[in-house]
Amino acid sequence: MTKNILLTNARLFRANDDSLIDDGTVLIKDNMIRYSGPTKDFKDNSTDLFPVDLNGQFLMPGMTESHAHLSYSNNGPTELEKTPVEEAMLNSMDNARVMLGSGFTSAIGFGSVHRIDVFLRDAIKNGQIPGPRLKASGRDLGSTGSNADLTPDYARPDIDGLGMFCDGPYEVRRGVRSMAKNRVDVVKIFLDGECMCDHAQPGQLTYTDEEVAAAVDEAHKRNMKVACHSRSAAAVKQAVIHGVDYIGHANYLDDEALDLLRKNKDRVFVGPAIAWELKFMEDPYCLGFAPTQKQIEAYAKEVEATISSVKKMKSVGVRVLVGGDYGLNVTPHGTYAKDLEYFVRLFGMTSSEALLCATRDGGAAFDSSGMLGTLEEGKLADLLIINGNPLEDITVLQNHDQITAVVKDGIVHQNLVGDSPYIQNDLAKLSQEADTITRKTSKGKPFLEKVI
Ligand SMILES: [Zn+2]
Structure with missing residues (x-):
């Protein structure tokens, strides 16, 4: 008994x-x-x-890790697909144990290599392995030439990998439907680019409004959530207007973007996820390749802009979540709680405010019925x-x-x-x-x- x-x-x-x-x-x-x-x-x-x-x-x-990549094997950002799926699956089991042991009892997937998140979620749920309660994400959904589409055409691997490329609203619907078929909980979609990515920079929208609307409509109809990569104000606006649930990054905000976030603060969550950028600032060669001076300067500006944006979001009551992009070589699994230190040290929060972001707000993001986080x-x-x-x-x-x-x-x-x-x-x-x-x-x- x-x-x-x-x-x-x-x-x-x-x-x-x-x-x-x-x-x-x-x-x-x-x-x-x-x-x-x-x-x-x-x-x-x-x-x-x-x-x-x-x-x-x-x-x-x-706590809730709100931008989790449990299928990443602590490798560099351009190496994510190079770990064989079998090894990545085993690594992800270790990563799940480590995440739970680090105090994160829930995790929102923000992009999974292959279909690992789904099987990981089920194994955790069935008690086969220890790990956080997981919302399983699918592969990264992006347009041709988006920041999800990193491999040149001449070197495209013959495996599913991380990126899933769909163009046009109907093809985007097909992509989301295939994720539903594969029992995904969270559709991750790329709305703009990345300073590191020459062919898609922050601010360059890589999906049209019609495509984003199609993705969100199809996902919500099938009880899936939508998470996005949106660095620029334009991409944040696109996310809010079309009903994305979890906005990743939101580094640059203008007044209009901030106002949209404020008006939708009861349903939308934002996670800055700048852990790897901070490591990159400490050592620009840490990712395993040599960045240009222009890229180094762009990331320095991005970190500054993020500090300002998070402070603005906090001042208008937007819920900012802890976690993000751990599982890379510079942000290995197990170091997730560094995010709370960044919230205090960089974003000027008190320790209790950072704890509330990680617990109460992360719990609300994971479970809107209110069973988690307090x-x-x-x-x-x-x-x-x-x-x-x-x-x-x-x-x-x-x-x-x-x-x-x-x-x-x-x-x-x-x-x-x-x-x-x-x-x-x-x-x-x-x-x-x-x-x-x-x-x-x-x-x-x-x-x-x-x-x-
Ligand atoms: Zn990420």
């Missing part, structure tokens, strides 16, 4: 506002939160409560126990050793990342020793199971 689990003596950040409860209690039954608040207000005299004393550790909701009665039990205080130092979330446990759907995961034995169990075993056997995961990490 499942017991009701009582987490006591917690510094509790519920993420329904920016407050911290010094002596907090959370009651979990099965996979749901049944109480979350001050210990002094908790009244339940049931005899079947299993208490776990957190000794003052920090308790917060699980620790409140009636929500799913996705939470993190942290040995440290992210409100005082947001970087503690980057240290996997300080993540005592990650709870997803009421299941406790400990030591998902690092050298200690991985343990998955129900909450009743959180503070109990379990007899274990050891087997190995794909990268040799010890994997412990309870002896039955």
Whole structure:
């Protein structure tokens, strides 16, 4: 029989506002939160409560990686299709474990190599492998000559890979329909270019209004969400006007784009995702090829513009999400929580504001029915126990050793990342020793199971 689990003596950040409860209690039954608040207000005299004393550790909701590329194998941006699909699939299983172990209990796919996201989502859902609750993305949908279409025609590989090229509204509909057939949750579409991409720069719209409208209409009819790559104000406007759900980047905003975002702030989410650009600024040769001086200067300007744009969006109440483009050689899997540091250091947010972006707002982006992102009665039990205080130092979330446990759907995961034995169990075993056997995961990490 499942017991009701009582987490006591917690510094509790519920993420329904920016407050911290010094002596907090959370009651979990099965996979749901049944109480979350001050210990002094908790009244339940049931005899079947299993208490776990957190000794003052920090308790917060699980975070959402809002621009996830779990199928990327920590390679350079032009090498994404070079990992064989079999190896990429295995890597993605490791990446899912690492993402969950990094405190991200949910992830919104923003483009997947081959059809990996879909199969990964199912394996996680079925309990075959540990990983975040995943909205599976499809391949990158773009026009011929868009930023999704990077390989010259003479070198085009004979595999599906990452880019899917569709031109014209009817072909775009066919592309989206094929994603529906392949059980994708999120259609990723490229609306403009990239400073690195000579044939499609930011501001150069690579789809017409008709094509974008067709993609969104077809996706929404089939209960899929739409995520986009939009760096320029023009591409952001196109995204908002045609009903895109998740806008990636939004580096450059004019007054009209900001106003459109403000008017649609209840339904649209924006994720700046500039982690790799910051690494590129530190070392322009880090991606594995030599950029031109013009490109280096363009990215420096883009980072400056992004800082200004995020501040503007925050001032008008647009929800800005954490995460983005981790899984490249310069932004390896496991470093996702660096984004919260960027939110504080670059975008001028307080630590609690950055936490709210990662939890409350990310949860709302993932699940509009409101089951995720805060620790409140009636929500799913996705939470993190942290040995440290992210409100005082947001970087503690980057240290996997300080993540005592990650709870997803009421299941406790400990030591998902690092050298200690991985343990998955129900909450009743959180503070109990379990007899274990050891087997190995794909990268040799010890994997412990309870002896039955
Ligand atoms: Zn991306």
